[in-house]
Amino acid sequence: MANNDGTRGFGRRQFLGGASALAFSGWSNASLFAQPQRTVADLVLVNGKIHTMDPANRVVSQALIQSGRFTAVSNTVSIPRGVRRIDLKGRTVIPGIIDAHNHIVLVGNRPGWHTPLEHVFTIPETIAALKARSTEVPAGEFITTVGPVSAMQFMERRLPTLTELDAVNRPVYIQAAQGGTRTNSQGKAWLEARGVMVAADGAITGPALTAALLALRKELLTPETRKRSALDALKYYAKLGITTHRDCGAFHSEALSGGLANENTYTMHNPFMALHRDGTMPARLRIDFLHQDSPAANPPLPTLSVRLKNSFPFFGDEWIKTGGIGEFTGGGVEGLRAIAKAGWRGEDHALNLAGVTNLVKDRETVNAEIPLSGLRWIISHVPEFPVDLANRMNVMGMGVLLGWGPLRTGANVGPPYRMLMGHPIKKGYHSDGGDITVINPWLNFSTIVSGKNLAGQQILGDQTLTRQEVLWLATAANKWFIEEDDLGSIEIGNRGDLVVLDRDCFAVPDEDLKRTRSLLTVVGGKIVHDEIG
Numbered sequence: 001m002a003n004n005d006g007t008r009g010f011g012r013r014q015f016l017g018g019a020s021a022l023a024f025s026g027w028s029n030a031s032l033f034a035q036p037q038r039t040v041a042d043l044v045l046v047n048g049k050i051h052t053m054d055p056a057n058r059v060v061s062q063a064l065i066q067s068g069r070f071t072a073v074s075n076t077v078s079i080p081r082g083v084r085r086i087d088l089k090g091r092t093v094i095p096g097i098i099d100a101h102n103h104i105v106l107v108g109n110r111p112g113w114h115t116p117l118e119h120v121f122t123i124p125e126t127i128a129a130l131k132a133r134s135t136e137v138p139a140g141e142f143i144t145t146v147g148p149v150s151a152m153q154f155m156e157r158r159l160p161t162l163t164e165l166d167a168v169n170r171p172v173y174i175q176a177a178q179g180g181t182r183t184n185s186q187g188k189a190w191l192e193a194r195g196v197m198v199a200a201d202g203a204i205t206g207p208a209l210t211a212a213l214l215a216l217r218k219e220l221l222t223p224e225t226r227k228r229s230a231l232d233a234l235k236y237y238a239k240l241g242i243t244t245h246r247d248c249g250a251f252h253s254e255a256l257s258g259g260l261a262n263e264n265t266y267t268m269h270n271p272f273m274a275l276h277r278d279g280t281m282p283a284r285l286r287i288d289f290l291h292q293d294s295p296a297a298n299p300p301l302p303t304l305s306v307r308l309k310n311s312f313p314f315f316g317d318e319w320i321k322t323g324g325i326g327e328f329t330g331g332g333v334e335g336l337r338a339i340a341k342a343g344w345r346g347e348d349h350a351l352n353l354a355g356v357t358n359l360v361k362d363r364e365t366v367n368a369e370i371p372l373s374g375l376r377w378i379i380s381h382v383p384e385f386p387v388d389l390a391n392r393m394n395v396m397g398m399g400v401l402l403g404w405g406p407l408r409t410g411a412n413v414g415p416p417y418r419m420l421m422g423h424p425i426k427k428g429y430h431s432d433g434g435d436i437t438v439i440n441p442w443l444n445f446s447t448i449v450s451g452k453n454l455a456g457q458q459i460l461g462d463q464t465l466t467r468q469e470v471l472w473l474a475t476a477a478n479k480w481f482i483e484e485d486d487l488g489s490i491e492i493g494n495r496g497d498l499v500v501l502d503r504d505c506f507a508v509p510d511e512d513l514k515r516t517r518s519l520l521t522v523v524g525g526k527i528v529h530d531e532i533g
């Protein structure tokens with residue numbers, strides 16, 4: 001299949017089809033997927049506070065990784081000769097964070113020199129970060145931040161103005177999940193030359209906003225810039241401790257679109273596939289397929305039925321692997337029925353109590369015909385969620401993903417973390433970030449622990465969790481949601497994914513939790529981020 005964006009090499013279907021053909025001709029998948037990522041040096045970490053998140057919640061001081069997997073985890077590891085030794089000097093270590101539902105693929109396809117800004121909390125810090133970025137960006141080229149950033153994260157509770165952004169000697173374009181869109185004088189001139197109206201303070205609103213993003217996409221996106229954005233995004237979140245992303249899709253747009261959540265869902269994975277071919281993936285990617293067929297479509301399920309016939313669920317290797325259908329299944333109950341019949345996983349998201357109640361009812365209808373138990377179906381970002389619905393989902397063997405909180409407002413907006421921690425239903429952590437909210441896990445953890453959004457307003461009432469519980473949700477608990485038992489905990493035999501933190505996230509004051517980042521991130525024994533040296 002020719003790629004719509006003109007990229008050279010495999011499209012998604014060729015990639016999967018090629019793998020299948022090779023498997024039939026007697027080649028193993030291992031040889032097809034042999035990548036430089038696999039050639040990693042063995043290493044041992046000593047003198048750490050290593051929170052294993054194993055079933056006994058052990059905290060140990062040493063961990064040995066050989067050939068990409070943990071081979072010893074204890075206080076008394078006998079260290080083989082020739083292994084690289086890293087002295088942690090008492091630092092805190094956690095398993096690699098699994099974000100079990102986000103939109104990293106959208107973030108990896110942003111136009112311009114995309115620059116995530118989820119680690120800065122004041123306007124001056126933001127300007128400093130953009131100035132630092134400008135040293136890597138050729139004169140006249142756009143620095144962009146599109147999606148996972150918000151006015152609420154800044155002490156000033158607003159985005160930078162045109163005048164403030166003029167301190168950066170490049171065109172700058174910031175389009176926030178919440179809080180509007182801003183550009184500077186260089187950006188304003190570029191956009192106005194293309195008929196996009198920008199206010200004197202750099203704000204872009206209404207139809208001009210769609211036109212602005214469309215113009216940036218039309219003129220700045222190439223296969224190479226997409227690949228650069230994909231790599232930058234994965235690296236950025238590896239610095240924040242995420243080693244596995246489960247991507248939950250985009251709204252399909254065949255042509256380039258001005259919508260923040262829109263992409264071509266048949267080609268948007270290409271930049272990530274390109275990184276995989278180069279052997280430069282700095283984190284793992286799990287891919288779900290979002291479908292939105294109308295229940296009234298005739299013939300029924302025009303896109304979903306083709307997907308279920310022609311794609312492979314849970315196929316790939318340790319770096320990139322497909323999953324199920326979501327975060328929209330499309331097609332109403334008929335769509336759910338088709339997914340269940342095919343034996344795939346299905347996921348939908350909920351925005352309110354009425355919505356989640358309907359989702360549970362529809363699943364009960366299908367479950368009465370085709371038992372869903374064992375397929376690990378998911379409902380994500382449940383808001384209000386009474387125990388009755390938790391009971392009914394649990395009976396069907398389903399799980400709920402929790403998170404999506406730092407930008408929300410109001411009292412007791414949910415989810416009811418405390419109730420769910422005491423409930424037998426499967427639960428895990430997700431940010432849902434990329435277009436409507438942030439991805440930085442520490443912003444989410446901070447909210448779940450303190451109950452406060454990024455503006456400091458109490459939104460969770462008495463439903464907060466302990467740090468141990470939050471970290472467990474984002475690591476070991478997420479094994480169930482990605483259906484991989486050898487990730488999410490530091491245990492012998494598991495893949496060597498871990499994060500050495502810059503602070504003790506179990507002890508720092510609530511206010512400091514959101515500034516947590518990684519000093520050393522290891523994925524399958526490969527060091528993907530290193531400030532320890």
Ligand SMILES: [Zn+2]
Binds near residue numbers: 103248327349432
């Ligand atoms: Zn989502």
